[in-house]
Amino acid sequence: MKLKVNNVDYDLDVEAEMPLLWVLRDELDIKGPKYGCGIAQCGACTVHIDGQAVRSCSYPVGAVQGAVTTIEGLGTPDALHAVQEAWIEHQVAQCGYCQPGQIMAAAALLAQQVAPSDDDIDNAISNLCRCATYPRIRAAIKTAAAKLQGAA
Amino acid sequence: MGKLATITRRTLLVGSAAVAGGVVFGVYKAKAPIKNPLLDSLQPGEAAITPYVKIDASGITLITPRADKGQGSYSLQAHLLAEELDVDPHGVNLSPGMPDPAYYNAKVMSEGLPFAATDDSKLARSARDMGGTMAKMMGMQMTGGSSTVPDSYEKLRHAGAVARETLKQAAAQRSGISRSELNTKNGRVLFPDGNSIAYTELAAAAAQLDPVRDVALRDQSEWRLLGKNMLRTDIVAKSTGTEIYGIDLVMQNMLYASVRSNPGLGGKRLNYDAGRARAMRGVKKIVETRHGIGVIADNTWRAFRAVNAIDVDWGKPDYPASSKETWDVLANSFVDEHRNSRLKDLGDVEQAQKDSKVIEAEYRVPYLAHAPLEPMNAVVLVGDERLDIWTGTQIPGFIQDHAAKLTGINNDNVFVHVQPMGGSFGHRLEFSYAMQAIEVAMGVKGTPVKMTWTREEDMAQDFPRPAQIARGKGTVQAGQLESVDLAIACDSISVSWFGRLMGMGVPGPDLLIVAGAWDQPFDIPNYRVSGYRAPVNRPISSWRSVGASGNGFFHASFLDELMHAAGADPLQELIRLCNHDVSRKVLQAVGDLCNWQGTQIGKNRGRGIAYTLSFGVPVAEVIDVTNTPSGIRIDKVYVALDVGKIIDPVNFEAQVSGGALFGLAHAMNCELTYENYQPQQTNYHTYQGMRLHQAPEVMIRGLENAEQIRGVGEPGVPPAAPALANAIFAATGQRIRELPMSRHIRFA
Numbered sequence: 001m002k003l004k005v006n007n008v009d010y011d012l013d014v015e016a017e018m019p020l021l022w023v024l025r026d027e028l029d030i031k032g033p034k035y036g037c038g039i040a041q042c043g044a045c046t047v048h049i050d051g052q053a054v055r056s057c058s059y060p061v062g063a064v065q066g067a068v069t070t071i072e073g074l075g076t077p078d079a080l081h082a083v084q085e086a087w088i089e090h091q092v093a094q095c096g097y098c099q100p101g102q103i104m105a106a107a108a109l110l111a112q113q114v115a116p117s118d119d120d121i122d123n124a125i126s127n128l129c130r131c132a133t134y135p136r137i138r139a140a141i142k143t144a145a146a147k148l149q150g151a152a
Numbered sequence: 153m154g155k156l157a158t159i160t161r162r163t164l165l166v167g168s169a170a171v172a173g174g175v176v177f178g179v180y181k182a183k184a185p186i187k188n189p190l191l192d193s194l195q196p197g198e199a200a201i202t203p204y205v206k207i208d209a210s211g212i213t214l215i216t217p218r219a220d221k222g223q224g225s226y227s228l229q230a231h232l233l234a235e236e237l238d239v240d241p242h243g244v245n246l247s248p249g250m251p252d253p254a255y256y257n258a259k260v261m262s263e264g265l266p267f268a269a270t271d272d273s274k275l276a277r278s279a280r281d282m283g284g285t286m287a288k289m290m291g292m293q294m295t296g297g298s299s300t301v302p303d304s305y306e307k308l309r310h311a312g313a314v315a316r317e318t319l320k321q322a323a324a325q326r327s328g329i330s331r332s333e334l335n336t337k338n339g340r341v342l343f344p345d346g347n348s349i350a351y352t353e354l355a356a357a358a359a360q361l362d363p364v365r366d367v368a369l370r371d372q373s374e375w376r377l378l379g380k381n382m383l384r385t386d387i388v389a390k391s392t393g394t395e396i397y398g399i400d401l402v403m404q405n406m407l408y409a410s411v412r413s414n415p416g417l418g419g420k421r422l423n424y425d426a427g428r429a430r431a432m433r434g435v436k437k438i439v440e441t442r443h444g445i446g447v448i449a450d451n452t453w454r455a456f457r458a459v460n461a462i463d464v465d466w467g468k469p470d471y472p473a474s475s476k477e478t479w480d481v482l483a484n485s486f487v488d489e490h491r492n493s494r495l496k497d498l499g500d501v502e503q504a505q506k507d508s509k510v511i512e513a514e515y516r517v518p519y520l521a522h523a524p525l526e527p528m529n530a531v532v533l534v535g536d537e538r539l540d541i542w543t544g545t546q547i548p549g550f551i552q553d554h555a556a557k558l559t560g561i562n563n564d565n566v567f568v569h570v571q572p573m574g575g576s577f578g579h580r581l582e583f584s585y586a587m588q589a590i591e592v593a594m595g596v597k598g599t600p601v602k603m604t605w606t607r608e609e610d611m612a613q614d615f616p617r618p619a620q621i622a623r624g625k626g627t628v629q630a631g632q633l634e635s636v637d638l639a640i641a642c643d644s645i646s647v648s649w650f651g652r653l654m655g656m657g658v659p660g661p662d663l664l665i666v667a668g669a670w671d672q673p674f675d676i677p678n679y680r681v682s683g684y685r686a687p688v689n690r691p692i693s694s695w696r697s698v699g700a701s702g703n704g705f706f707h708a709s710f711l712d713e714l715m716h717a718a719g720a721d722p723l724q725e726l727i728r729l730c731n732h733d734v735s736r737k738v739l740q741a742v743g744d745l746c747n748w749q750g751t752q753i754g755k756n757r758g759r760g761i762a763y764t765l766s767f768g769v770p771v772a773e774v775i776d777v778t779n780t781p782s783g784i785r786i787d788k789v790y791v792a793l794d795v796g797k798i799i800d801p802v803n804f805e806a807q808v809s810g811g812a813l814f815g816l817a818h819a820m821n822c823e824l825t826y827e828n829y830q831p832q833q834t835n836y837h838t839y840q841g842m843r844l845h846q847a848p849e850v851m852i853r854g855l856e857n858a859e860q861i862r863g864v865g866e867p868g869v870p871p872a873a874p875a876l877a878n879a880i881f882a883a884t885g886q887r888i889r890e891l892p893m894s895r896h897i898r899f900a
């Protein structure tokens with residue numbers, strides 16, 4: 001089975017029904033996507049498939065058709081994505097465990113909508129944060145939107 | 153003999169000595185100097201001047217022994233050390249260190265004493281010192297009770313200063329220039345002529361010196377880092393997916409495991425059939441554990457699938473199997489036989505209520521799960537006479553003790569490597585997951601195994617926040633509160649938890665049954681708070697803000713009902729009744745912040761206020777809600793509080809906001825209900841909490857009038873639920889006396 005993750009091609013021998021999350025985490029050792037619930041309820045496992053945010057814990061690897069991007073492929077400490085920059089500026093993270101998923105959900109939203117309203121943000125981001133960092137998540141999304149617009 | 157046994161005996165000794173009125177043993181032990189644990193493992197050229205600072209030629213490592221569950225404690229401890237040591241906290245290594253008595257937490261035990269935080273008497277003060285002394289003797293290395301800042305504030309600055317002066321002494325010896333003429337900056341000692349030398353180059357020489365102990369702490373006016381906005385040391389890693397949590401660890405040849413145990417905590421595993429599991433792809437081994445069954449596989453998901461495919465019969469533990477039975481036990485506990493404390497007893501409640509119209513109300517709060525987003529996990533490597541465990545925990549020393557007891561491996565050969573944690577909220581004050589991981593890893597000695605609970609297992613194996621019932625009776629007269637009689641029934645968290653942790657109960661009343669209610673600073677003429685210890689005995693544990701999480705709701709809700717009946721403005725009446733200056737200013741500050749004009753703020757809208765003192769921190773919260781066609785919407789939250797000194801304004805705000813919203817999330821829609829020992833809420837679909845679209849704006853005012861510095865991780869939680877209930881009452885006329893509120897009202 002072939003899979004492209006963060007621009008690298010892999011050839012895998014796994015069950016088609018294995019969720020993408022566990023292929024990433026345990027077969028490829030890509031640890032940015034997190035396990036929180038396994039039933040598409042928390043969003044900690046959010047990655048992009050061809051730019052769309054998906055909850056990889058509930059996405060069988062056999063069903064993946066496009067290129068997968070995880071938070072590692074979005075940006076790195078030395079080359080931050082605008083959303084990550086905003087997340088650092090606002091110091092959003094507490095325990096930080098939900099944040100790779102939050103950031104991937106926010107990045108997908110901003111790729112589709114350059115200047116989302118509060119309602120747009122409410123509708124697009126349903127990821128759970130048990131530390132309740134929500135006010136800073138909202139502020140960081142707005143800062144990232146402004147950064148991306150400035151850059152465009 | 154294991155350390156646990158020693159501790160138990162010592163504790164008993166202190167207990168009996170204290171009863172006899174003497175603390176001879178305690179004083180002796182307490183004055184004995186503490187051994188620096190870093191000295192044991194030093195390599196040539198390394199210096200460990202204090203237990204908190206280790207320097208070698210390649211760099212500086214700061215030891216930050218209080219666990220970071222997300223509250224920013226590593227960063228904060230690093231900044232406290234760095235302030236005096238003159239290093240850049242972002243330019244050094246941080247390590248939580250190994251469990252050791254040197255890292256005892258002096259403040260964590262001061263909370264369990266029968267003195268209100270506002271009690272400044274000599275007796276209260278010396279009792280708090282005694283709590284610290286006991287913690288030192290017992291080597292209580294623990295993170296909890298919002299105690300990291302109070303415990304570390306002076307200790308770590310002092311450690312930084314000792315290390316700095318000792319390094320200067322080494323430089324003085326090398327250069328012949330006296331120490332007093334040397335300065336330090338950014339990891340270097342500066343000579344008067346403008347030359348400098350790195351700390352790392354002085355390490356070997358400093359290691360030969362007796363540490364310079366006679367140091368004075370810098371005045372606040374000289375601070376470079378503290379009191380100013382800080383950048384958390386982990387923020388870049390946590391914003392790029394590069395933070396490595398326990399669940400992310402990878403080791404060579406590592407196998408993956410998952411365990412299922414009796415949902416009736418402590419109950420037996422009876423028969424099981426692992427036939428299907430054994431045949432599944434990737435399964436390496438089925439391992440029996442004391443209370444369940446584990447699967448070792450070559451991938452976490454395969455381990456999950458296989459462990460869920462095992463049919464198991466569970467034995468029945470001897471406590472109520474369902475929440476319904478629990479409620480009956482609680483409701484029947486308001487009798488003298490179960491009375492555990494009456495620490496507040498002012499005036500004469502019975503006399504005051506004899507001929508007046510008595511207002512009565514009953515309140516309930518449910519069992520709650522901790523449910524941090526990272527499910528419990530641990531990597532374990534069992535070798536010959538050595539055990540290593542990598543896990544996120546608040547109690548590394550206790551894990552070491554229990555691991556030694558479980559395996560028979562000597563305590564000194566059990567190494568606990570504390571990992572960054574994806575939340576805790578008290579979950580990691582328990583250790584059953586760690587023991588299960590060890591039991592599984594014993595089945596494949598020499599191979600590291602990562603044991604991970606499924607979310608469902610994490611919910612089922614959680615030691616929850618206890619369910620509680622409170623009954624209030626009160627009277628009002630001439631627009632004022634005249635009497636308050638609050639009785640609370642709850643099982644004992646202290647007995648349950650200490651029993652698991654140390655194999656012993658705790659003597660005397662359990663203050664957690666009434667914390668957040670008995671100790672509130674109000675002069676109500678007739679005022680009584682009684683705790684009833686309900687014999688429920690389902691294992692329970694500490695949940696962010698512990699006793700105050702439920703009692704804050706009871707106390708502040710009932711006061712609001714009475715103030716409404718009196719026709720009093722709740723803010724003005726709380727200010728009038730308040731007998732604690734620092735708290736009164738907090739109440740006034742929240743009024744200023746929200747521009748308080750009473751509880752009516754417009755059509756379909758309402759405003760509520762609640763005040764709770766917990767962990768020594770007075771917190772007042774005001775909440776505005778709107779009753780929309782799709783349900784109650786929380787519009788805004790205002791918080792004022794006083795922690796004495798704000799070390800990092802950025803993280804302070806994050807903790808206060810997070811605490812208030814955490815309280816609201818659970819008040820809105822979270823509960824655990826049990827049926828046949830099993831929680832009916834198995835995952836986040838039935839334990840929703842709050843999502844972004846429901847999160848209100850939070851405005852915060854931090855005051856610094858209190859004399860003593862306090863921690864801020866928990867005190868924001870308790871007033872949130874009652875402030876919301878009071879706001880909903882103001883908006884709708886509906887009193888909600890039972891949590892979660894979703895049982896009674898809809899949220900937008």
Ligand code: FES
Nearest residue numbers: 036037040043057
């Ligand atoms: S782990 Fe995928 S949504 Fe929770």
Ligand code: FES
Nearest residue numbers: 096098129130131
């Ligand atoms: S930061 Fe802890 S779960 Fe979001």
